[in-house]
Amino acid sequence: MEKPGRYINGELNSVHRSPDGRLSIALAYPDVYEVGLSNLGLQILYELINERDDCIAERTYAPWMDMEAEMRRSGVPLFTLEGHRSVADFDIVGFTLQYELTYANILNMLDLAGIPVFAADRGEASPLVIGGGPGAFAPEPLALFFDAFAIGDGELLLPDLIDAVLVGKRAGAGRKEILAALARIPGIYVPSLYEVDYLKDGRVAEISARSPAPDVVKRRILKDLNDAPLLSAPIVPSVSAVHDRCVIEIMRGCTRGCRFCQAGIIYRPVRERREERIVENASRVIASTGYEELSLSSLSTADHTGVKEVLTELARRYGRDVALSLPSLRVDSFSVELIRQIAKSKRSGLTFAPEAGTQRLRDVINKGVTETDLLEAAEAAFESGWHRLKLYFMIGLPNEGVEDLEGIVSLTRRVADLGRCALPRTRRGRLSVVASISSFVPKAHTPFQWFAQEALEVIEQKQRFLQENLRGRGLSLRWHDARVSTVEGIIARGDRRAGRAIYEAWRSGCKFDAWADHFNFGAWLAALGKTRLSPEFFATRERELDETLPWSHIDAGVTADFLKKERERALAGTVTADCRFDRCGDCGVCSRFKVKNVLARGRKERVSALN
Amino acid sequence: MSRLLIRYAKEGRVRFLSHLEVAKVLERALRRAAFPLAISGGYHPKPRLSYGPALSLGASSTSEYVVVFLEEEIPLELVKSKLSRELPEGLRLMDAEYIPDGAPSIGRIAKVASYDVFISTNRELTEKEVSASIAWLFKQDKLVVEKESGVKQVKRSEAVLDIAGEPVEGGVDFEFLLSVGGSESVRPDSLGALIVGNLSIEITGVEIERTGLFALVDGRPVDVMEYYRRADTGF
Structure with missing residues (x-):
């Protein structure tokens, strides 16, 4: 068996308590241990639950195929690591929904646990199956399999959810009553209380709620990250995790306003953690884990208004013993300056994400990056000693033309030329510029949610164009499998019926679809065929602006008018400024949810520092 | 520089951790115990540790050894109490001793x-x-x-x-x-x-x-x- 250490627990900081008399929650990640353990959100929830005396959290991950085969052969159901208890015996099973291609694994894990895969088939003894995370914002493809979804910040949702279930259980309430109680909690969506009607052409006609469920489920938003408890003792894996380091969340949300980006909408507004809280958090976690690397995490870490000061302080305290890292770099020389300060070695290379090849298209997607920004960043990187750069681009964006693909080619070449000039002669041979190309998948709740996803054939044609044109010394090209993006796109904007396709795909053996070796496109197409759904309907169809979208009953915070306005501005190539430092774009989150951007260093100070 | 020899047991479920995985677990336990670890030079500075012969995956042991290089000696009593607290379930500290100056390394003597x-x-x-x-x-x-x-x-x-x-x-x-x-x-x-x-x-x-x-x-x-x-x- 591969890596048996995945299944044995006993990791540092894992919590072992008796479930007796406590509400038991199995936190599940629908991928292997090494991937799941790196998820910060689950670690936060784990600590949150285990700090309470009236409940316990244990963890479970998708067993790899060798282990699954062994478990099925010898009749061992899916179990949690801490207590080696059957997941079916828990009161709640909570899945984090991070990526559409892990959804088939969820069905497989439920089945392996002996829990009925369809929520409607579950009886009083079955756990409540609850989903959270970004996938909960477009939950319909999973609606058949989940009892409830939690939409928004877990620090607020989870305590309410636990309390409601505890109250229900103590009062001897049945499953239906408990679900009704959950539906009354703001931010909890109970799909069985909603009826979906379809038009003849297959589009959603109406989504109607049954009492006591609200017509629209409003996202829960934590006003200030400084009010959230600090993660103090994250679990340290014994088998190397994908991100084997301690991770400190320094801010939540991003208002840069990239129009393709779902995270940029569903985590608004920006909530920065204060500098002293970050440093305190870091020192606690370093002491409790012994980790040798610390990463400052957020959607765009260089945007934190106190990031430089935080890094300086952390380097002063821990510079000798702990390596610091930033997960994402902004495309500018400020970011390079930051990373230069903290990087002990320049082996790993730097990654920038200009996303599109021409200024015109970057304005369409509102990626506030100019060619000058990129070239300055690249030059700073080369001059600081890096010789490997990776550039992220997307293809298949709305209104993309051949000139935009040529733009990717010429921009990548210019960066490589710059490298050849900037690097000393002796290191020139090691120059490597990689263009990493993904294909655009329109996501729910974004200004691009109405656009058609580009057809598979066209994407593959564009990939060939880049392959033929992006050749040369020091240049290389990587791309994502466009067939994976097709399946991702179908689920990302799917309705309840798309869940049937996930079910059929799983039945035909699909799992670990996020693993290139195990992705089976043919099986997914066959599953869609079986359910008489077409990939075209979900992926490559442009939506009408007045269409009822399958997620229209989920309120992520911004108004539909704002998304429509942003879509218009995209088509006109008009950029929208970042409301942190510029005028408010009236997205609706702050006015409707009584929240605002929380900056560590105040807006004025930051703006004057920039000038 | 002092060489601290530690004998520990590997029992129960942790016997499914590989030699490298155990090494990482020990290294982090030593960091948490805040011992004055001697750090190797080079691009990726790391605490200097050396191990006895590798144990095959799945075997348990009451006789595993690691040598920890320390910048200065700390009392053995302190080593035992602090490190015992930091070791995860299944790894148990059994004994500790300083290797005398000039004595051969564990790799050379363990036959x-x-x-x-x-x-x-x-x-x-x-x-x-x-x-x-x-x-x-x-x-x-x-x-x-x-x-x-x-x-x-x-x-x-x-x-x-x-x-x-x-x-x-x-x-x-x-x-x-x-x-x-x-x-x-x-x-x-x-x-x-x-x-x-x-x-x-x-x-x-x-x-x-x-x-x-x-x-x-x-x-x-x-x-x-x-x-x-x-x-x-x-x-």
Whole structure:
């Protein structure tokens, strides 16, 4: 068996308590241990639950195929690591929904646990199956399999959810009553209380709620990250995790306003953690884990208004013993300056994400990056000693033309030329510029949610164009499998019926679809065929602006008018400024949810520092 | 720079952690204990640690060793109390000692290890069968064993120092004294399989525990911890 250490627990900081008399929650990640353990959100929830005396959290991950085969052969159901208890015996099973291609694994894990895969088939003894995370914002493809979804910040949702279930259980309430109680909690969506009607052409006609469920489920938003408890003792894996380091969340949300980006909408507004809280958090976690690397995490870490000061302080305290890292770099020389300060070695290379090849298209997607920004960043990187750069681009964006693909080619070449000039002669041979190309998948709740996803054939044609044109010394090209993006796109904007396709795909053996070796496109197409759904309907169809979208009953915070306005501005190539430092774009989150951007260093100070 | 020798046990579920995985767990425990670790130079500075011979995945042990390089000595009592607190379930600190200056490294002196090996079989064996089979093994000049690198022949007299075995309920209990590290060595599970395989029965399971690690002094095994304790005063 591969890596048996995945299944044995006993990791540092894992919590072992008796479930007796406590509400038991199995936190599940629908991928292997090494991937799941790196998820910060689950670690936060784990600590949150285990700090309470009236409940316990244990963890479970998708067993790899060798282990699954062994478990099925010898009749061992899916179990949690801490207590080696059957997941079916828990009161709640909570899945984090991070990526559409892990959804088939969820069905497989439920089945392996002996829990009925369809929520409607579950009886009083079955756990409540609850989903959270970004996938909960477009939950319909999973609606058949989940009892409830939690939409928004877990620090607020989870305590309410636990309390409601505890109250229900103590009062001897049945499953239906408990679900009704959950539906009354703001931010909890109970799909069985909603009826979906379809038009003849297959589009959603109406989504109607049954009492006591609200017509629209409003996202829960934590006003200030400084009010959230600090993660103090994250679990340290014994088998190397994908991100084997301690991770400190320094801010939540991003208002840069990239129009393709779902995270940029569903985590608004920006909530920065204060500098002293970050440093305190870091020192606690370093002491409790012994980790040798610390990463400052957020959607765009260089945007934190106190990031430089935080890094300086952390380097002063821990510079000798702990390596610091930033997960994402902004495309500018400020970011390079930051990373230069903290990087002990320049082996790993730097990654920038200009996303599109021409200024015109970057304005369409509102990626506030100019060619000058990129070239300055690249030059700073080369001059600081890096010789490997990776550039992220997307293809298949709305209104993309051949000139935009040529733009990717010429921009990548210019960066490589710059490298050849900037690097000393002796290191020139090691120059490597990689263009990493993904294909655009329109996501729910974004200004691009109405656009058609580009057809598979066209994407593959564009990939060939880049392959033929992006050749040369020091240049290389990587791309994502466009067939994976097709399946991702179908689920990302799917309705309840798309869940049937996930079910059929799983039945035909699909799992670990996020693993290139195990992705089976043919099986997914066959599953869609079986359910008489077409990939075209979900992926490559442009939506009408007045269409009822399958997620229209989920309120992520911004108004539909704002998304429509942003879509218009995209088509006109008009950029929208970042409301942190510029005028408010009236997205609706702050006015409707009584929240605002929380900056560590105040807006004025930051703006004057920039000038 | 001081060399701190630590003996620890690896028991229960952690026996499924590989040598490298255990190394990482130990390194982080030492960091949390805030010992004055000596750090190696180079691009990726790391605490300097060296280990005794690797244990195969799935085996437990009451005789694992790690040498920790410290910038200054800290009292052994403190080492024991602090590190014990930081070790995860299944790794248990058993003993600690400073290696005297000038004494050879553990890699150079650790030559022999003892094992308890339980082999479960599909039928009960008699004492006679077991002792005959052990006697058969000691008559062999060469042992043919499978290693990571393929099927190998090793010299029996160099690889195997001693074997004791007795039938118990469900199988056979062996005690082995075997060479470790060198090319003329055999893994305890392979040796057990060789002995029992001679008896035309089926092996249904193997449990291994390493019970001791020894230096050879005048051809006689001396516990490594004991070796360093005596190194101060001479043998």
